Amino acid sequence: MSALGLAFALAALAAPTPAVDAAPGxxxxxxxxxxxxxxxxxxxxxxxxxxxxxxIDHYRALLEAGVDDGDVHYNLGNAHLRRGDLxxxxxxxxxxxxxxxxxxxxxxxxxxxxxxxxDAVAPPEPPAALRTLLFWHYxxxxxxxxxxxxIAQVLFFSALGLAVLARLRPWRWAASVLGVAxxxxxxxxxxxxxSPTRLAVVAxxxxxxxxxxxxxxxxxxxxxxxxxxxxxxxxEDWVRIRLADxxxxxxxxxxxxxxxx
Amino acid sequence: MIPRARExxxxxxxxLTAARALAAGVTARLDHPETTVDEPxxxxxxxxxxxxxxxxxxxxxxxxxxxxxxSSQVQIVNSRVSSNVTxxxxxxxxxxxxxxxxxxxxxxxxxxxxxQPLVVRVVARGGQARSGxxxxxxxxxxxxxxxxxxxxxxxxFRFYRRVRVAGARAQLPDFDGFTAENLGDQTERNVVExxxxxxxxxxxxALFPQQAGKLTIPSTSLTVxxxxxxxxxxxxxxxxxxxxxxxxRTSTRTLRAPPIDLTVRPLPPAPPGFTGLVGNFNLxxxxxxxxxxxxxxxxxxxxxxxxxxxxxxxxxxxxxxPAFKTYDDKAESxxxxxxxxxxxxxxxxRALVPTSLGDYEIPALALVSFDPARGAYVxxxxxxxAVHVLAGDGEEPLHVASAVAPAAPARGSVxxxxxxxxxxxxxxxxxxxxxxxxxxxxxxxxxxxAFVLALxxxxxxxxxxxxxxxxxxxxxxxxxxxALAAARASLRQGRPDxxxxxADRALKGFVGDALxxxxxxxxxxxxxxxxxxxxxxxxxxxxxxxxxxxxxAATYGGGTTDVAPPAVIDDVERLVKALERAL
Numbered sequence: 001m002s003a004l005g006l007a008f009a010l011a012a013l014a015a016p017t018p019a020v021d022a023a024p025g026x027x028x029x030x031x032x033x034x035x036x037x038x039x040x041x042x043x044x045x046x047x048x049x050x051x052x053x054x055x056i057d058h059y060r061a062l063l064e065a066g067v068d069d070g071d072v073h074y075n076l077g078n079a080h081l082r083r084g085d086l087x088x089x090x091x092x093x094x095x096x097x098x099x100x101x102x103x104x105x106x107x108x109x110x111x112x113x114x115x116x117x118x119d120a121v122a123p124p125e126p127p128a129a130l131r132t133l134l135f136w137h138y139x140x141x142x143x144x145x146x147x148x149x150x151i152a153q154v155l156f157f158s159a160l161g162l163a164v165l166a167r168l169r170p171w172r173w174a175a176s177v178l179g180v181a182x183x184x185x186x187x188x189x190x191x192x193x194x195s196p197t198r199l200a201v202v203a204x205x206x207x208x209x210x211x212x213x214x215x216x217x218x219x220x221x222x223x224x225x226x227x228x229x230x231x232x233x234x235x236e237d238w239v240r241i242r243l244a245d246x247x248x249x250x251x252x253x254x255x256x257x258x259x260x261x
Numbered sequence: 262m263i264p265r266a267r268e269x270x271x272x273x274x275x276x277l278t279a280a281r282a283l284a285a286g287v288t289a290r291l292d293h294p295e296t297t298v299d300e301p302x303x304x305x306x307x308x309x310x311x312x313x314x315x316x317x318x319x320x321x322x323x324x325x326x327x328x329x330x331x332s333s334q335v336q337i338v339n340s341r342v343s344s345n346v347t348x349x350x351x352x353x354x355x356x357x358x359x360x361x362x363x364x365x366x367x368x369x370x371x372x373x374x375x376x377q378p379l380v381v382r383v384v385a386r387g388g389q390a391r392s393g394x395x396x397x398x399x400x401x402x403x404x405x406x407x408x409x410x411x412x413x414x415x416x417x418f419r420f421y422r423r424v425r426v427a428g429a430r431a432q433l434p435d436f437d438g439f440t441a442e443n444l445g446d447q448t449e450r451n452v453v454e455x456x457x458x459x460x461x462x463x464x465x466x467a468l469f470p471q472q473a474g475k476l477t478i479p480s481t482s483l484t485v486x487x488x489x490x491x492x493x494x495x496x497x498x499x500x501x502x503x504x505x506x507x508x509x510r511t512s513t514r515t516l517r518a519p520p521i522d523l524t525v526r527p528l529p530p531a532p533p534g535f536t537g538l539v540g541n542f543n544l545x546x547x548x549x550x551x552x553x554x555x556x557x558x559x560x561x562x563x564x565x566x567x568x569x570x571x572x573x574x575x576x577x578x579x580x581x582x583p584a585f586k587t588y589d590d591k592a593e594s595x596x597x598x599x600x601x602x603x604x605x606x607x608x609x610x611r612a613l614v615p616t617s618l619g620d621y622e623i624p625a626l627a628l629v630s631f632d633p634a635r636g637a638y639v640x641x642x643x644x645x646x647a648v649h650v651l652a653g654d655g656e657e658p659l660h661v662a663s664a665v666a667p668a669a670p671a672r673g674s675v676x677x678x679x680x681x682x683x684x685x686x687x688x689x690x691x692x693x694x695x696x697x698x699x700x701x702x703x704x705x706x707x708x709x710x711a712f713v714l715a716l717x718x719x720x721x722x723x724x725x726x727x728x729x730x731x732x733x734x735x736x737x738x739x740x741x742x743x744a745l746a747a748a749r750a751s752l753r754q755g756r757p758d759x760x761x762x763x764a765d766r767a768l769k770g771f772v773g774d775a776l777x778x779x780x781x782x783x784x785x786x787x788x789x790x791x792x793x794x795x796x797x798x799x800x801x802x803x804x805x806x807x808x809x810x811x812x813x814a815a816t817y818g819g820g821t822t823d824v825a826p827p828a829v830i831d832d833v834e835r836l837v838k839a840l841e842r843a844l
Contacts, residue, residue: 036691047685062691071689078685109682146697150704157708165719186705193698218430218484 036067043072047079055079070099070141074106081113086226087203089113091257094199094228098261099141118224122244124199137188145192149185156182198231200241200256207256209249213238220249231258286310287367289376293395297384297519302352303329306376308367309345316348316376319363323383324352354383395457397422399431401481401518403468404601409526410473411539411570412633415444415601416466418481418518421452421459427511428486431464434479434520439468442572444598467603469539469570473527481518486511528631532638534578538630540569540602544577546626546643548613554651558614560590563626563643568604571596576609580624584650588612615650622647737774741767741837748830757826758816764826764833765812768805771837775844785809797843805836 043058059076062069077092093110100106114123125131131138140148156178163171202223210217213235223229229241232248239256242248292303302324306316318326329349336343354360359382364375397420404415418433444465452461470476488511528539543566550559565574572594579587590610597605615621623646632639725735744767751759772778772788776795783791789806793799812829 040689040691044685044687066693067691068694069689069691071686072691075685078682081682105683105686112680112682115680143692143697146701146704150701153705153708157712161712161715165715189701219432222435 036062036065039065040072043075043079047075047082050082052079052083056083068099070096070103070106073099074103074109077106077109077113081109086113086116087201087257090226090228091199091201091259094201094259094261099143101139101141101144113226117226119227121223121227121229123228124230124242124244134188136185137192142189142192145185145189149182149189152178152181152185197261198234199259199261200229200231200239200251201259202227202229202251202255203257204255207251209241209247209251211249213250217250221247223251234258287316287365287369287374287376289362289365289379291362291379291381294380295382295384296354297357302354302381304350304352304362304379306348306350306365306367307345308348308369308374310343310369314368316365316367318350318365321352321362323356323358323360324354327351327353352381354381357383359383396424397426397485397487397514397516399481399483399516399518401478401521403478403521403523406522407524407526408470409539409631409633409636410471410528411469411537411573411631413467413469413540413569413602414523416441416468416478418464418466420462420483420516421454422485423457423459424487426485426487429462429483430485431483432481433464433466434481436466436468436478438472438476439470439478440570440572441469442467442596442603444601444603465601467598470523470525473525476523476525478521478523480520483516485514485516487514529636529638531631532629532640534627534629534640535631535638536575536629538569538571538574538628539633540567540571540630541632541634542567542569542571542574542628542630542641544626544628544641544643546623546646548623548646548648551647552649552651553615555615555618558588558612559648561611561613561623561646563609563611564606565609565628566604566606567630568599568602569630571603571605571607574607577626577628579611579626582613582621582623584615584617584619584621586614586616588614613648615648618650618652620647620649733774733777737771738837738841740774741771744770745830745834745837748826748833752826752830760826761812761815761829764830765809765816768809768812768833768836771840772805775840785813792840795844797840801836801839801843805840808832808836 039058039062043055043062046052046054046058056076056079059072059079062072063076073092073096077089077096080086080092081089090110090113093106093113096103096106097110126138136145136148156175159171159175159178162168163175202225205225207223207227208219209221209223211220227243229243231239232242233240234253237253238250239253239258240248240250241256286309287306288309289304289306292305296302308316327350329351331346331348333346334344359380362379362381364378366373366375368374399421400417400419402417402419404417405412408414416436418431420429420431444467448463450461450463452459468478545564545566547562547564548559549562550557553559561579563577563579565571565577576592588611590612592610593608595605595607596603599605613623625642625645627643628641630639630641631637744763748760748763748767751757751763769783769788772792773783776791778791785806788809789802792802792805797805812833
């Protein structure tokens, strides 16, 4: 590592918070780097310098190190898009969207990427009525949902304690209201953790969607790179997908990117 | 004799061979006499009554020949045995024309047999073409083989059959180089062809070529189950896209229609204003109100109606209207199949708000399109529309100067010049994937546990509070310890009498609390009796009685204890512990 690179790395390691920003044009890492803050800074630096392959390597290393942050997925999506990998970019943006559900940058770039799709396929989204009705389930990230559920749980049992143990009548109402919140939030969180939604993004330039597992089955329809679909079932080498308009079929697992939302 | 027998046997063998040769026959047949280039024929050579070698085929240079195996059949009718072997060959025509397939020859029993010659007609591919035998075949056609760029043509796929079939799966080609739209739903009807009634399923698509030059629509295929050797039903008895056979034996056949070549003609040099519309279109403009007041809005409706690539149509440009503010309104689009074409209408609406009174005219709107039928560009225009604008409410009509003053230039909408992604994020928490799971599980699990614990403690307290005896028993040891501590304190302060009294109080109090009686009022004998009644063994009961008697004697009799006061306190403590275990 050059002296400037070493100085940069030390500066990054000494930073009080992980929110480290790299100066444009910083040199690439030449050694195995595992520190998340440093990987983040090196990835951003490489992106700014136009070295998108290198930026992708750093962002991917961050994710493989266990960091699961929406901003990392977002930057990874930007790097893929700059490099021309439409499917990878959309997959990364969808992952970022699940972790940063109200971030306008993610929405804007995802919209931009979708604008380049060949297929006029509506992105798979839950029905608007369901999204409104279960706004906490579809509008919060898993982390936000966890925090909300824990707060509701603590407040509920505190109010219940005051109502039942201390026999304070006004707390009964508070306990009832908080009980509703717990009933809404905790099962939602359990579903999110135990049955995460999976999304398939077509990675191949053109993909034949077949009526069953195996290349000998009838081609039902064709999709092109970047098209998104729900994953409804999976076998070892094939996954079953469903488009927003209800069309279903099987595709080779190797031809799609499966994103866990 | 022996030479004679040998001659006889040889003669019989010659006679049998000759007889077999006489019974033998060779025929050739084609599955259909007419075909198209790229559509294979099946040539079957049937060798009856003999087991000769493979047929020697004639010159078939007009075809690609592929062997398709052989089959044999043995029949016994009225004790007569007959057999035949069928050799199958697939012939793929190389070029159109009428060809004579010369006789093929087969050697049976040393004698050469020949088939009859066959004539086959091969038509050029493109236009209507069919595939399959007489029982079931498919065709794929286009309405025009030399359309203009963006001119709509109709691709028609037809599936003919006069036998029962099932499990039909059509594989329409990818229309690369075209945009394709369905022309209505799949239809079925009966037709009569060559004296036979066929049930025909038809699928039609509107195709719009996107580029000039040679384009090819790839081959269309259909896989279908057809009955083999079983009874054949009528064509109108079934639905071919569902299974129905039950126990009927079937075989899978793949029917193919050949590719279709098209020559797409470029459009002539376009005049100004041409936006790519190809077809037959009509343009109309309407104004909701032709008389209105300043500030009042009306809607200008521009309707584009016709047949062609309407989906790609854009709004005809509206000339500048300085006396009006204009606001884009919602466009409306209705596209559907109209016979052999995709047609419909697109309606563009704009709200117009006059900014000054006077008489104005909305100029004619023009639309340039290419009409393939004429092979020329056509300009369609609307009629100009007169608008009479009155003074608005509360406005003095005589203020001509202000009324006719030129309106402020209308503000244009922001023109989008490019599009790009937003930049990367530079701040992140960089949290680990599961770092909040521990917090979550603890946060969800601990509150109910804490609640249950508090509930248990509270309930216990309440139970104790409601049961005096239980409370006394629970506090007996605590009270005894307090009394013993007081006794030791008295001893340290040089008051041995007080220490002894405190020890007496500790022991009696413990017994009283433990048995829920008034301990201090009991005599030593009563204590012993109650302890025994409570299940304490005799030895301990007697020891407690003895200690109490000595303490009472020391307390009330003014005497001294049997041992020094510290030892008394220790003894009392020992007895309390023993009673605690026994009770």
